[in-house]
Amino acid sequence: MKNQEIADIFGRLADILEIRGEEFFRVNTYRKVARIIEDLSADVADLVESGEILDIRGIGKGTVAGIEEYLETGGMRRYEEARKSIPKGLAELLSVPGLGPKTIGLLWREFDVKSIKSLKRTLRGKKILELPGMGPKKVENIEAGIRVYESRSGRLTLGTVLPAALATVAELRVATGIDEIEVAGSIRRWRETIGDIDILALSSKPAPVIKAFTELPRVVEVLAAGTTKASVRVSDGLQMDLRVVPPSVYGAALMYFTGSQAHNVRLRGLAQSKGLKLSEYGLFKGERRIAGRTEEGVQKKLGLEFIAPELREDRGEVEAALTGELPGLVELGDIRGDLHVHSNYSDGHSTIEEVARAAKARGYMYVSINDHSRSLGVAHGLTIERLLEQEEEIARVNQRVKGITVLSGTEVDILSDGSLDFPDDCLERLDVVVASIHSGFQQSEDKITGRILSAIRNPHVDIIGHPTGRLLGTRPAYDVDLEVVMAAAADTGTALEINAYHERLDLNDINARRAVEMGVRVAISTDSHHVDQMWAMELGVRTARRGWLTSANILNALTTKALLKVLSRT
Numbered sequence: 001m002k003n004q005e006i007a008d009i010f011g012r013l014a015d016i017l018e019i020r021g022e023e024f025f026r027v028n029t030y031r032k033v034a035r036i037i038e039d040l041s042a043d044v045a046d047l048v049e050s051g052e053i054l055d056i057r058g059i060g061k062g063t064v065a066g067i068e069e070y071l072e073t074g075g076m077r078r079y080e081e082a083r084k085s086i087p088k089g090l091a092e093l094l095s096v097p098g099l100g101p102k103t104i105g106l107l108w109r110e111f112d113v114k115s116i117k118s119l120k121r122t123l124r125g126k127k128i129l130e131l132p133g134m135g136p137k138k139v140e141n142i143e144a145g146i147r148v149y150e151s152r153s154g155r156l157t158l159g160t161v162l163p164a165a166l167a168t169v170a171e172l173r174v175a176t177g178i179d180e181i182e183v184a185g186s187i188r189r190w191r192e193t194i195g196d197i198d199i200l201a202l203s204s205k206p207a208p209v210i211k212a213f214t215e216l217p218r219v220v221e222v223l224a225a226g227t228t229k230a231s232v233r234v235s236d237g238l239q240m241d242l243r244v245v246p247p248s249v250y251g252a253a254l255m256y257f258t259g260s261q262a263h264n265v266r267l268r269g270l271a272q273s274k275g276l277k278l279s280e281y282g283l284f285k286g287e288r289r290i291a292g293r294t295e296e297g298v299q300k301k302l303g304l305e306f307i308a309p310e311l312r313e314d315r316g317e318v319e320a321a322l323t324g325e326l327p328g329l330v331e332l333g334d335i336r337g338d339l340h341v342h343s344n345y346s347d348g349h350s351t352i353e354e355v356a357r358a359a360k361a362r363g364y365m366y367v368s369i370n371d372h373s374r375s376l377g378v379a380h381g382l383t384i385e386r387l388l389e390q391e392e393e394i395a396r397v398n399q400r401v402k403g404i405t406v407l408s409g410t411e412v413d414i415l416s417d418g419s420l421d422f423p424d425d426c427l428e429r430l431d432v433v434v435a436s437i438h439s440g441f442q443q444s445e446d447k448i449t450g451r452i453l454s455a456i457r458n459p460h461v462d463i464i465g466h467p468t469g470r471l472l473g474t475r476p477a478y479d480v481d482l483e484v485v486m487a488a489a490a491d492t493g494t495a496l497e498i499n500a501y502h503e504r505l506d507l508n509d510i511n512a513r514r515a516v517e518m519g520v521r522v523a524i525s526t527d528s529h530h531v532d533q534m535w536a537m538e539l540g541v542r543t544a545r546r547g548w549l550t551s552a553n554i555l556n557a558l559t560t561k562a563l564l565k566v567l568s569r570t
Ligand SMILES: [Zn+2]
Pocket: 411, 436, 438, 465, 466
């Protein structure tokens, strides 16, 4: 569904017109269109096709033409033209909290402000106070906004950065004709948050690669461009660094720029102990380079079996690789289904049939529908009646869609006293019971641990959802004694979740590893609220790999038959 993308385009168009100082009614027309499209419950493409879109107040023929153009080409000419009519850096200023398009336009016209840098300079001057509506207080607010913006752009979640990183690499491959372009850095290790994007390209002629990189449409500002490397800022304030290296050193450079630093230090020490020297330019014996072309080549010469990038954190991987004891890590292809997906029965946006078809398209054997339970009013939690209705709908979808098994489930709330939001006879009917905490985050460690323990001890609960409750960058984990939780889960055979939603990744890598060490089975689930989010399974699998997990540790790597046997334990 392209609703959000299209709404964003119209919203940005309104911003640009406002920056340019155009009349209020034109700006406002686009803002309204953005809001209308954002709030549509149906797919905008369907409404365009049926012509029903013209029945919506506030949407005219011109707008529809723009939407059609976007659906066909992935772009909108009037937006592209508007974007080119203002300096590139102005778009980035829109991300500064408290700085609106009107003020940005004023600062641009009066003081030639085109970037964060020139904005900061202008704010320090005296002249700015002469602008209408600009007092010392407002200047202070904007400066505070810049600080928030800069701290936030320090680290972003992997899930928000990954699409831009992969798209950039793909665009660069097309623009340069070079295949060997890869994302390195913490993205290649699939760390949960990312500081900047490191890209490595293999070429003996770096100049055209650097040029293509700095001219990519998403680039807002070129920070530096040398003969073999360049740094740019992209629209959301993120920095991208490109390095171009010749074939003879590509593998060594890839290792170096993938990190982690601690892992690289360990490898350099290992090289030294063998009388060798390791750097980004290769592995050397005296002056002679004995490896460097590929990562495998360098690692082999160091006596190591290949270490997957996700493991390169200096958590024992080098020692294990020396003795051939690295685990055979779980892969995306091992995953047979998703055991935590919401539908439009609660706060999801896809129908059960859409979920079934999306799961089938991913090659899964099964998918389970786990909507919220009745107490979670904000998320349209299901009453018992609705839960029973849903069960019937699931049976119908299983009839209609062949080649996938839709399991009936719930994400039942663990209430603040530790009881569950549905009675046992209700839970007993369901295939997959995920139990999660969504309230009372402030309770003491004893209380919260106790709540989770009572859920674990309920024989109908199969999985504890997002076990620590953290949201990356916005909410810390609640106080919970995970050791106690894991011991109990191992005891009852209850699985703990790696919730793959990019802001959760909960359990994280370290906790997942500990869980498995303690004999707990892990379920990797996306907690999708729309079928477009089901791709996040990869984030969960990569997190599991960072936790050294193999497919034998994963509940949803089981076949349908084996899974149902495990779930129906009595
Ligand atoms: Zn939840």
